[in-house]
Amino acid sequence: MTPQPVPALQTGDVAPNGALPDGTPLLALRGRPVILAFAPSTWNPAQAYQSEIFARLLREFGDDALTNAAPEFWHALDCRGELAAQLGAAGQRALLLLDEEGILRWKTIVEPGQELRAGQVLAALEALRPAPTTPPNTTAAVDTEAATGGMSRRTFVLATLAAAALLALPSVVTAAPADISARPIPTENRAAMLPIELNINGEKHRLELDPRTALLDALRGNLHLTGTKKGCDHGQCGACTVHLDGHSALSCLTLAVMAQGKAITTIEGLAKGDTLHPMQAAFIKHDAFQCGYCTPGQIMSATALLADPHTRHGSAVEIREAMSGNLCRCAAYPNIIAAIEEAQRA
Amino acid sequence: MHPFQYQRAENNGQAVAAVAKNPEAAFIAGGTSQVDLLKEGVHKPNLLVDVAGLPLRQITDFEGGVRIGANATNTEAAYFPAIQARYPAVSEALLAGASVQIRNMATMAGNPLQRTRCPYFRDPDQPCNKRTPGSGCAAIGGYNHVHALFGASEACVATHPSDLAVALAALDARVQTTGPQGSRTIAFTDLHRLPGTTPHLDTTLAHGELITSIDLPAFAGRSHYLKVRERASYAYALASCAVALEMDGPKIKRARIALGGVAHKPWRTPAAEALLAGQRPTEKLFQATAAAAFADAKPLEHNAYKIPMGRNLLVRALLETSGLQPLAGPAGTAFAASVGGMAGQVATPN
Ligand SMILES: Cc1cc2nc3c(=O)[nH]c(=O)nc-3n(C[C@H](O)[C@H](O)[C@H](O)COP(=O)(O)OP(=O)(O)OC[C@H]3O[C@@H](n4cnc5c(N)ncnc54)[C@H](O)[C@@H]3O)c2cc1C
Ligand code: SF4
Ligand code: FES
Ligand code: FES
Numbered sequence: 001m002t003p004q005p006v007p008a009l010q011t012g013d014v015a016p017n018g019a020l021p022d023g024t025p026l027l028a029l030r031g032r033p034v035i036l037a038f039a040p041s042t043w044n045p046a047q048a049y050q051s052e053i054f055a056r057l058l059r060e061f062g063d064d065a066l067t068n069a070a071p072e073f074w075h076a077l078d079c080r081g082e083l084a085a086q087l088g089a090a091g092q093r094a095l096l097l098l099d100e101e102g103i104l105r106w107k108t109i110v111e112p113g114q115e116l117r118a119g120q121v122l123a124a125l126e127a128l129r130p131a132p133t134t135p136p137n138t139t140a141a142v143d144t145e146a147a148t149g150g151m152s153r154r155t156f157v158l159a160t161l162a163a164a165a166l167l168a169l170p171s172v173v174t175a176a177p178a179d180i181s182a183r184p185i186p187t188e189n190r191a192a193m194l195p196i197e198l199n200i201n202g203e204k205h206r207l208e209l210d211p212r213t214a215l216l217d218a219l220r221g222n223l224h225l226t227g228t229k230k231g232c233d234h235g236q237c238g239a240c241t242v243h244l245d246g247h248s249a250l251s252c253l254t255l256a257v258m259a260q261g262k263a264i265t266t267i268e269g270l271a272k273g274d275t276l277h278p279m280q281a282a283f284i285k286h287d288a289f290q291c292g293y294c295t296p297g298q299i300m301s302a303t304a305l306l307a308d309p310h311t312r313h314g315s316a317v318e319i320r321e322a323m324s325g326n327l328c329r330c331a332a333y334p335n336i337i338a339a340i341e342e343a344q345r346a
Numbered sequence: 347m348h349p350f351q352y353q354r355a356e357n358n359g360q361a362v363a364a365v366a367k368n369p370e371a372a373f374i375a376g377g378t379s380q381v382d383l384l385k386e387g388v389h390k391p392n393l394l395v396d397v398a399g400l401p402l403r404q405i406t407d408f409e410g411g412v413r414i415g416a417n418a419t420n421t422e423a424a425y426f427p428a429i430q431a432r433y434p435a436v437s438e439a440l441l442a443g444a445s446v447q448i449r450n451m452a453t454m455a456g457n458p459l460q461r462t463r464c465p466y467f468r469d470p471d472q473p474c475n476k477r478t479p480g481s482g483c484a485a486i487g488g489y490n491h492v493h494a495l496f497g498a499s500e501a502c503v504a505t506h507p508s509d510l511a512v513a514l515a516a517l518d519a520r521v522q523t524t525g526p527q528g529s530r531t532i533a534f535t536d537l538h539r540l541p542g543t544t545p546h547l548d549t550t551l552a553h554g555e556l557i558t559s560i561d562l563p564a565f566a567g568r569s570h571y572l573k574v575r576e577r578a579s580y581a582y583a584l585a586s587c588a589v590a591l592e593m594d595g596p597k598i599k600r601a602r603i604a605l606g607g608v609a610h611k612p613w614r615t616p617a618a619e620a621l622l623a624g625q626r627p628t629e630k631l632f633q634a635t636a637a638a639a640f641a642d643a644k645p646l647e648h649n650a651y652k653i654p655m656g657r658n659l660l661v662r663a664l665l666e667t668s669g670l671q672p673l674a675g676p677a678g679t680a681f682a683a684s685v686g687g688m689a690g691q692v693a694t695p696n
């Protein structure tokens with residue numbers, strides 16, 4: 001019953017076979033280099049831009065002198081899928097380069113709160129360069145070049161382009177570690193990683209996590225579902241409220257490993273396409289927030305309250321009592337109660 | 347956070363064996379106390395055995411009373427019809443505790459096993475005999491306004507924070523366990539210890555002993571829980587009390603009183619209880635009872651306020667339980683259990 005850790009794929013290892021989303025086995029791509037880019041399907045626009053730039057660079061510069069790759073060597077893959085788990089990239093934004101023989105040549109993980117950097121893009125492109133005699137050893141190749149200052153014209157052009165493209169995006173260039181508390185635990189201090197499957201907003205997500213990871217940190221740091229907020233991290237504010245099997249619960253006091261097998265709903269899961277959940281609409285109508293930081297938690301508690309037969313028909317006072325687990329530093333309380341009462345009548 | 351391995355318990359026996367054989371292992375159920383203390387660096391287990399999936403969630407009729415499975419959530423127990431109707435003190439204590447989210451997660455075994463809210467216990471930079479035996483007690487010479495009036499020792503003056511535990515003590519609940527030495531029944535009043543010279547031990551459970559259920563014995567009287575806190579909701583009790591009264595016509599046949607927030611365990615008051623037996627309920631009698639209940643209180647530097655507060659609270663709880671004064675809200679809800687705040691703003695039914 002206890003899940004066993006998956007060993008991470010190391011540079012130099014032959015990648016296990018696995019299927020691409022269209023069913024093509026990885027093995028069928030042998031004979032040309034393959035870049036695998038893993039990302040959560042929902043990530044913020046700045047990050048989506050990045051992968052777009054990366055794709056464009058590869059499309060434009062990855063075809064001739066650098067590599068003999070066939071046209072579609074780049075794949076945008078769901079980091080929560082089977083393949084990500086097999087390649088040890090579950091839940092991560094990761095770029096992997098397999099060479100013609102299916103050997104992992106290069107891998108980079110974009111850490112939570114960080115953005116893909118020009119240097120990483122460059123290193124991937126450099127790694128595609130067929131070495132004249134020996135098989136490519138990317139870090140060595142890049143280092144040697146840097147050390148000698150002998151940057152080829154090609155490399156220089158690429159570097160400039162990559163940097164220019166990234167510079168064009170202010171949010172990218174200034175990207176600072178956004179959520180310090182969600183940063184991964186330093187490796188030397190890690191417990192064995194566990195493969196974990198979470199069912200979030202009706203979708204299955206596969207991750208490889210330290211058992212200490214709180215559901216809140218898995219949502220924000222690993223899956224980039226940053227709608228769920230971290231306030232106190234100790235069960236005292238309600239900002240991190242999600243639904244577990246339809247009941248409100250605190251994701252900061254839930255270990256991700258213990259949320260397996262439960263239906264997890266986050267604020268991202270309430271709207272249907274562009275149509276807001278009635279509670280979201282009522283919050284907007286009643287101006288039920290100022291800074292908005294507590295709002296996702298408030299809305300998750302409010303929707304659970306109205307789904308619960310014990311509290312559904314409560315008076316304003318009973319709503320206040322049932323909402324007492326969600327603090328609002330801006331004191332939007334009267335508006336929050338008004339919004340809930342409206343949703344209750346609807 | 348200290349690294350730990352995680353294991354999902356397969357059955358009671360396997361859970362007990364896994365923890366019993368490893369002194370650094372611990373159970374986890376709802377996680378609301380355990381995860382908080384892991385994050386604080388107060389608990390440092392190397393193995394967590396998750397018992398939340400064990401089939402111990404049923405609430406059933408049992409010997410004229412109610413058997414509550416260890417894994418029933420605080421919410422499930424609070425709204426369980428037989429509990430809300432026949433043991434309102436239990437529902438009141440549960441619903442006046444924590445928040446909806448926490449009650450949805452918290453289990454009936456985990457709640458009485460939560461650890462003290464003494465702020466020094468939760469700060470690994472402070473001396474605390476409960477967290478680090480032999481390091482001293484920062485509360486004794488420190489700020490001790492939430493600490494004990496009864497049964498404290500020179501090693502520790504902490505109080506037990508659970509509301510539920512106070513109601514269970516007044517109702518003489520029983521705890522069913524299965525452990526390395528087999529199964530047994532523990533009177534709820536014997537579950538928690540006084541600090542003495544071993545404040546690091548909160549309970550009389552053996553390492554690896556698993557609670558399987560909490561049993562409420564048959565009871566035909568009235569029960570009630572009342573709590574004072576620093577804000578209207580979502581706060582621990584400064585002081586609280588649970589009262590169970592069995593009547594014989596107009597007279598009290600038997601009374602049980604447990605005080606919360608004043609000792610290392612729910613504090614039963616046999617001398618005060620004895621004053622009530624065979625008497626007609628009057629305010630004067632209840633004043634005398636409350637005086638007797640607090641006669642042996644030993645305040646610290648900052649918590650003497652709890653003596654008049656606790657006495658007044660007990661008088662009010664007795665008046666409300668005996669029917670001499672109406673409840674502040676419907677029986678079995680947070681509104682009946684609360685002093686001030688939102689209590690009194692909801693109409694009492696009938
Ligand atoms: C912000 C906040 C406010 C709170 N306010 C209140 C309040 O006002 N009143 C109140 O009473 N409580 C309050 N609580 C505490 C809350 O009620 C408890 O944390 C909760 O009941 C613990 O239950 P759990 O299932 O989450 O336990 P866990 O955290 O999983 O475990 C608690 C302990 O019980 C042990 N354990 C669990 N199950 C078993 C078992 N079957 N057998 C043996 N050992 C077991 C664990 O090893 C652990 O030591 C509050 C908590 C928070 C975070
Ligand atoms: S009162 Fe008990 S828990 Fe608090 S500091 Fe002293 S020893 Fe620790
Ligand atoms: S972040 Fe979870 S309750 Fe504050
Ligand atoms: S709107 Fe700012 S904290 Fe609630």
